[in-house]
Amino acid sequence: MGAEELSKLEKKMAQAVALILASGHRLPGVRGWELRRRLGKNFPKIINSLDSRLKQIGLRVKLVPDPDAGPDDLDRARFYIVLSDPLTLSDIQTLGYSLDELAILSATLAYLLAKNGSASEKEVVEMLETKYPRWRVEAALERLARRGYLARTEEGVVSVGWRTLVEVDRQELLKAFASLSSNGELRQAQEKTGPEEGGEQAS
Structure with missing residues (x-):
């Protein structure tokens, strides 16, 4: 990946973090369609890159499917940034x-x-x-x-x-x-x- 492409990816990942963490909704996280609208149709690849980066500091991106949609419906799924190791009760x-x-x-x-x-x-x-x-x-x-x-x-x-x-x-x-x-x-x-x-x- 060239320097220009890497710079674009870094910018897209920063946008993804902002969208996920700075949600204005009642619930935290962000819907896939919102990521698609801001990041483009290749947003799943950007999220995967972000996930790899976050794992280096003990965090990860978690996808929770919409209960009324199929598990492969990324547009309706909600994305969160969470700890790499989930909480126990x-x-x-x-x-x-x-x-x-x-x-x-x-x-x-x-x-x-x-x-x-x-x-x-x-x-x-x-x-x-x-x-x-x-x-x-x-x-x-x-x-x-x-x-x-x-x-x-x-x-x-x-x-x-x-x-x-x-x-x-x-x-x-x-x-x-x-x-x-x-x-x-x-x-x-x-x-x-x-x-x-x-x-x-x-x-």
Whole structure:
């Protein structure tokens, strides 16, 4: 690659970083179509080059597909800059969360995985109330949703939040799922709500 081409690539990578980090949206990151509009149709190659550069300093570009689109639809996917090594659930405790909040997050994520990623908030609260007072459950869910680890809708649906998808090690979620299942809590909760929605979320 010549000096001029390298200079252009460096400029494009700088633009990509600015787009991803300086998003004006409610959610962080940037959609692929926005990168395409600013960087051109070859934006995936630019992102790959940026990813290689970021890995040298312990960061990387993470692509999260749009749940309503196919995994190959880069235009609708969202791109983030994250740590090269994803957080474990225990790492989240160092960010100022209590042990109870961490346990509630683990149990909720495990339950949501068994429900293909979302469930009614009423179901989630009832499941958690077997272990914690209702006021503590509601306060924890509110905080975790506000921080992006969970998502809540006005219709009363709870789902896995963007921050969990981006930051948390998926293997940790599967461990939480296995732990909850082995304790019988998930099975009991599913018996209350019906088995038809069960099944692990596709990776």
